[in-house]
Every structure is written in structure tokens, then in C-alpha cells.
Amino acid sequence: MRTQLARDLGLEFPIFAFSHCRDVVAAVSRAGGMGVLGALYFTPEELEIELKWIEEHVDGKPYGVDLVMPAKVQLPEGVKAEDLEGQLEAMISQEHRDWVEKVLAEHDVAPLPEGESGHHLLGWTDATARPQIDVAFQHSPALLVNALGPPPKDIVDAAHERGIKVAALASNVRHAQKHVANGVDIIVAQGTEAGGHTGEISSMVLWPQVIDAIKPVPVPVLAAGGIATGGQIAGALALGAQGVWTGSIWLTVAESDMTPLVLEKLMEADSSQTVRSRALSGKPARQLRTEWTDAWDRPDCPGYLPMPLQFMLVADVMSRVARSNNRELTGMPVGQVVGMMNRVRPVRDVMQTLVEEYIEAVERLDALNA
Numbered sequence: 001m002r003t004q005l006a007r008d009l010g011l012e013f014p015i016f017a018f019s020h021c022r023d024v025v026a027a028v029s030r031a032g033g034m035g036v037l038g039a040l041y042f043t044p045e046e047l048e049i050e051l052k053w054i055e056e057h058v059d060g061k062p063y064g065v066d067l068v069m070p071a072k073v074q075l076p077e078g079v080k081a082e083d084l085e086g087q088l089e090a091m092i093s094q095e096h097r098d099w100v101e102k103v104l105a106e107h108d109v110a111p112l113p114e115g116e117s118g119h120h121l122l123g124w125t126d127a128t129a130r131p132q133i134d135v136a137f138q139h140s141p142a143l144l145v146n147a148l149g150p151p152p153k154d155i156v157d158a159a160h161e162r163g164i165k166v167a168a169l170a171s172n173v174r175h176a177q178k179h180v181a182n183g184v185d186i187i188v189a190q191g192t193e194a195g196g197h198t199g200e201i202s203s204m205v206l207w208p209q210v211i212d213a214i215k216p217v218p219v220p221v222l223a224a225g226g227i228a229t230g231g232q233i234a235g236a237l238a239l240g241a242q243g244v245w246t247g248s249i250w251l252t253v254a255e256s257d258m259t260p261l262v263l264e265k266l267m268e269a270d271s272s273q274t275v276r277s278r279a280l281s282g283k284p285a286r287q288l289r290t291e292w293t294d295a296w297d298r299p300d301c302p303g304y305l306p307m308p309l310q311f312m313l314v315a316d317v318m319s320r321v322a323r324s325n326n327r328e329l330t331g332m333p334v335g336q337v338v339g340m341m342n343r344v345r346p347v348r349d350v351m352q353t354l355v356e357e358y359i360e361a362v363e364r365l366d367a368l369n370a
């Protein structure tokens, strides 16, 4: 598995693991892959604490930070994130708020206790992601990743000045080419089976297209979406990927911070029980199908709001559902590999199995060729 990219980044295995949980990130890096922290849900102050902790727990091994900077959500210049949140909240219609309350009332979900409302805007606007980048630059991640759209050129340049490589997710060839034009070092080609925001093209069709399209540059490609076994890693490397980028499988490791109910639902679900829904953020994101995602298809639903308003509308709903432990409404972004996530094991064991399965797959092919 010693691809050129693995060598360049000082990795034992070119296995990248996206997670919002610092324990998972650090454990993957320590086990020879690269843990990448999803920074979206953290304020700059919280991110500072998380990155400091990770650096203290990776034994000097490389780790990454993932931000969400959708190019299309540009906000008025000079507007501070604090003021922005109030202005955006005012754009959410009463009809939407009333409908959400109606669905929650149907499931007896109680309001949050006084003062427990979370922060709603998150880092998915340029104005709110930049302070997170400033924090990341005060630390020493080996990799900065952007989830939605091409990362702004000035940020790519600033990362390069600090010796940090930049990766970006792409769900079609056009995205990948745009990233390359902006100076991105690594393309993560993510098929529709992936958990979280995802496009429409399946991994098996997307990976070779992206690899071929940007081969002349050349920029390494990581294969993402639907990877849960070492055999799949062998398949991705056989197609020309320089490594794999995974997310879902780390939700059910022993180090993960999932609640018992979410963990139970993930273990129970099969691969047909996810849906690409706009219910979470306004953009299609694959997640467990629940009565909450179904409600958004009902005739009485006033429709989705654009990003970032949709998440601002539903952020407290997520907290309320979690508090009430409501089984029907409880969901989680996860990919189709949820059907292969049936055991809780420590990160180190999962990594070891991936490597063993990879070797078995390569040996199977060698035997065919002998």
C-alpha cells in the first residue's frame, strides 16, 4: 500500500479517515493512516482545544483538518459572523418554524431547556470558516481539506506557504478540474454511496473518470464513498487511486462518541436504509432514512431552505431529538456501507483488518495471474 502519496505524507497506509471525533482522528493517525478532523461543528475556540488535544495524542504522526467552505455561500463583506447569524435567522419563515414544531409535536419531542440552544450558523460560510482556518494555521496539520466546492485560492496559497497540502472533495469530473485549477494537491473523488454531502455518480463509475481526467496534471486521487473492506481498497488502488478516504466506518469504532441509540440504529441498518436528503443542510446529504427525513416529502411540508438556512432551522431539532431519545426521528449522516458496520471494534483492529483484507485481495489476483 506504499503509494507515492503515502510516502510524501509520511503514512504507513494511504487510508484517510474523516471524523468529527478527536479520539478517532488521533487513533487512526497513530495506527498508520491519516485521521482528519471535521471542523464544521466547532467554534474557533473549540477547534483550538481539539487541535491542541490531537497534537498531544498523535505521537508526532500526521493528521488533517476538514472545513466546509461552499463557494456559493458568499456573505456580504464586512459583516461579522455574530451579526450575520441574526440576519440569517430573520430570513427563516414562520411557516417553516411552525411546520417543524408540528412534526416534533407529533412525536412528543419536548423543547430544549432554557439557555440550551446551540450555535446554528456553523463554519459553512466563507465568513465563519475563515476564523477556523486561522486556528488551523496556528497548529501543524499536514492536510487541509475542503468539503463543498473549490477552496478559495488565497487559502490554498496560504496553506502551501506553511507546508500544508490541500485536498478537496469532488463528486464529478468538473469539480475535480476546478479544484486542480485552484492549486489543490489531492482530489478526493467521492461516489454517491458516501455518507454526508454527496453527488449522484457511483464510486465505481466516478473514480476512474476523475483519475483519467486529471492524470496529465498529475494530481493524486483518493477514492471515497462506500469503502469498508481492504478488498475495496485493493480495487481503488487497482483503478489508479493513490489511497482511500473513508468516513462512515469510523462512526461505530470503540473510540467514537456516538450516543447508544445512534450506535444501535447504525448497527441495525442495512444498505438500503440511507437516503440522500436535503433535510439536514439544504444540500443533498446521505443519512439514515427516518421519519424526520420522510416528513420533508409530505404534502404539508413547506419545502427545504437553501444552505445555510436549512441547518439553522433544524439545528435545535437535532439536539431536541437526541435529548428525547426518540427512535423514529433519530438519524445520522452515513453511507451505504452502514449495512457492513455490524461490530464495535477499536480503530487499531479496524485498520489491521483493512490491511489484511487488502493483502488477501492482492494475493487472489496474483494467484489468478500465476
Ligand SMILES: Cc1cc2nc3c(=O)[nH]c(=O)nc-3n(C[C@H](O)[C@H](O)[C@H](O)COP(=O)(O)O)c2cc1C
Pocket (backbone or CB within 6 Å): 018, 038, 039, 040, 066, 067, 068, 145, 146, 147, 148, 169, 190, 193, 194, 195, 196, 197, 224, 225, 226, 227, 245, 246, 247, 248, 249, 332, 333, 334, 335, 336, 337
Ligand atoms: C457523519 C458524517 C459526516 C460527514 N461530514 C463531512 C464534513 O463535514 N466534511 C466533509 O468533507 N465530509 C464529510 N463527510 C463525508 C466524508 O468526508 C467522506 O467523504 C465519506 O464519509 C466517504 O464515504 P463513506 O461514508 O462511504 O466512507 C461526512 C461523512 C459522515 C459519515
